[in-house]
Amino acid sequence: MPSPTLTDVLNVVPSKIVAAAAKTPDPDRTRRVALAHNNPIRAWYCVAAFIALIALFRFLALAYRTIRPRSPKALRPRGAISFYRLPSALTNSFRALAFRTMVPIGSSYAINVTEVFLTAAYATLIYTWSLAHTTSLKGVKYDPKYFANMAGNVASAQLSLVAALGTKNNIISFLTGVSFEKLNYLHRMIARVLCVLIWVHAAGRLKLKLKAGSSLEHPWVRCGILASTSLTLLCILSIRPLRNRNYEVFLVIHFLAVFITLLAGFFHARGNLREYYIWPAFIIWGLDRAIRVVRIVIYNAGLFKKNSTQQLGRVDVLSPHFVRITVARPPLMHWAPGQSAYLTVPSASASPFEAHPFTISTIDVPQILPATNAEKDAESRNGSSSNLTFLVRVRSGFTKRLLDAATKEQSMKVILDGPYSSPPRLKGFQTVVLIAVLTKFALKGGSGVAFTLPLLLDSIHRAKINKSDSTRVIFIWAVRDARHVEWISDALLPAITDAPSNIHLDIRVNVTAPVADDQSWDDDTTEGDEEVKVEGGSAGAKAVKYPGITIEQGRPDLRRFVDDEIAQSSGAISFNVCGTPSLANSVRSALRSPRFLDVLRGGPTVTLHVESYGSDKVFRASHSDGKDPTGRALIQIADSGENSIILFPGANHSPLHEKTWASRGSDLAFPECSHLLLQNEIHLESTLYALENARNATTIYNPSPMPSSSQIKSFPWDRVDWLIVNEGEAEDLYNALSESHGRRGASPAVSRSHRELLSILSAQPAFATTNIICTLGKDGVLAFIPAFHRPRTAHEAPSFMHFPAATLQGTIRDTTGAGDCFAGYFVQGLMEFGPHARVGREIREHDVAKVLKTCVQVSFIEICLFVLGSFA
Structure with missing residues (x-):
């Protein structure tokens, strides 16, 4: 009898055995589900722990400032190293390296080391928890069955963090003390990650x-694609150049894209029973809006009363470029000096939801001087807390509509929402430095002084009630016109007059526009604008002549000022800056040194707070009125490859367009710049205008084509920092300048070596401090830098830098563009060292050598485009 088979024993057929085997559980499934559930939570633990750590440091610092004695310690001069000051030295060094060292992102944007670290750390954290432990039990690395769902869960769970960082009323700002404006970088960065x-x-x-339960037939899958596409488009459109093109349009796009992303993401997550990852983002967003609505209702109660004038504001036109808004203070509103509020003006707003932030330039304390009946009429412009005052820069869009409305009616309804931002706490600093710059060339922003003025008023007030540690306050405001002081004189003059003796005030106003400028930027006769009379006249004149205010011509030398202030101080110093990124970078550069040993010896610790508006950009402006002919240039090329250019003047030799733009009310009359490159292909008047107005900028001049002998003799060579010439131009310059000093230049028949020519040219009084670079074609470049090469005694011979050019094979057909290429790369090389870097200090000899080597290489690459052959 045959033995029984497995089929007989189990009473099943083989096909049923196969079916039973197919239903065997996937051994990876339990592990995948656990990781997909736990890893998003672990990622949040890491984020929450970091926020808690920052919050702990903040509250410990606040507690220390609160309990320590108010009376400043006796200051001692710098002496031997004291390790008692080691914590201060480490803290100061950390601030310098983490917050003042900038890393360029492309050519128009930069972030500090802290932002770089946070970006890298967050990306590493998120991708680690999304891709870690994704090797299956069968040994398949980065198994999509693992990381696909895990990445989606981690990303969904982090959306609430993105929402929190993007709201104005968020708990992260409350815990860390970092304002929502600065958290906005993290908001954008995390969204992109x-x-x-x-x-x-x-x-x-x-x-x-995409099959079975996850095919495109299911609505929740299509919602996921919609959410991903919407977020991707938003990340692309939020790139700074696109965002700045029309910020008001971007806000609408941002709102719609975020709403689509979250709503579609919610339904997508709901298809996997993961909707609890998404709905907290809606709660955070809704809570922020609810808080804002409640605050608006409380602070603007007069809007809901019929015929009420409680919320009527006054808009004063200070100039065609500035207005001042004054609003009665809501009874329950309190704010810190330097905070801002969002304003909606129905008469000027394009929609009921359009609101723009402006800094409150008054302080939340009783009036600085006891008000008399005569003074009550001026309360709208002084430092009293009974009113909120805003200095508003007129640009396009809302501010332009506000100016137009103010010329017709000064009283209009204003809706307040605020206060916002986290201004610096100036308690505990022996010296407080406040720097503001009013520049005419910025994409956005205001006067700068709207931020620094309340900090000054608050410092004076706290000194009066003996609650200030500061013994010295320095207030610097760079303006285009001394009459701008009139805008703040009603608040500034009483404060200076009533300042107590226990605080020393140093008020400086730097006037950056030329004194002889026949058409001021704020001239009210601006073409195309209606005549607007500036209010008050006597107050501004009084402020300019007031003994407590020092009026200086030209931009402040911030690097020298910062160095001098640190050298003579031993207590803590707080630098507070408001202006363009160029100003902020200039101060950061001056404070970038860690000064570890100096602090150990008793030097001051330094903090820096920056309120920067606009963005670092390269601006290009073109203008044509249709009346100027287009110029022509004929380039004649010799057999040697050298060229001669004949110019037929056109629009580039027309009357000065800078003043034409200014007369039309444009802000592009002349850009605020750190480096100015000039070539002699425009009208000489334009070149001289640029040299006169480019205060504190590094100037580079290439006199090609060569000016006439009379123009050379009268040219302001002392304003040129770097002179780029070829050997022929150097010879012409020497001959012309020698004649102007009663000496005749050498005959053209006299042969000089390149070094001899550069030596006698650099010896001319006009080039006493000028760095001269002489391009020698196929022989390379020769440079004379006075800081490095000027002989110290009459017996020494001058030294030079010489960098030979690469040897070319083939016939040189054309050198056109090589000089322009050299000059462009040279300026780019100088800009790497910062906006106001000086030769011999921030720029060393080896730095110049590196830049020149690069310039020689790239200019000869340009020549190679016209050469038959290649490098040897």
């Missing part, structure tokens, strides 16, 4: 095929 992670999730799902 998660956008990439979401596409990692999508790639994993595509790898596994």
